Amino acid sequence: MTVELMYKDKVMTRTVVDEVNKTVSFENFTDDNIRRMFGCKKTATYEDFERFLERRCFPRTRDNASDLLNTLGLTEYNPLEIVKKTSGKMAHDTLWVRFS
Structure with a gap:
């Protein structure tokens, strides 16, 4: 899998x-x-990649995490799947993640 960290385009x-x-x-x-x-x-390392993905997600401990997972069509907290659905977009920056 190829994963690109993007800044704008x-x-x-x-x-x-x-x-x-x-x-x-x-x-x-x-x-x-x-x-x-x-x-x-x-x-x-692969663990570095996993940490990167988790940083591009809402926190596991967020109060409404289960509601957010439902909205994304997910049944469990999986950073890779969350970032695939959200492109890792965060409110505070213009970085995002593209998969190919």
């Missing part, structure tokens, strides 16, 4: 994720660490 980081072998490789297209999927890291 520009690719900031392109990441290839192998979900079977739990590996991640990526390329940055910006020098701005804040707009990079893994900040200043030169390499990333």
Whole structure:
């Protein structure tokens, strides 16, 4: 799976994720660490990718989390599935996530 962190319409980081072998490789297209999927890291683990996804979601402990999951058509809190549905959009920034 290829996952791109976007800033407006520009690719900031392109990441290839192998979900079977739990590996991640990526390329940055910006020098701005804040707009990079893994900040200043030169390499990333699958766990780093999972943490990135979770940061692009509403908190697991949010009071109305089950209502939000219902709205998204999900039955459990799964950051990958949430970000696929929401594009990882947050109210406070213009970064978003594209899957291909």
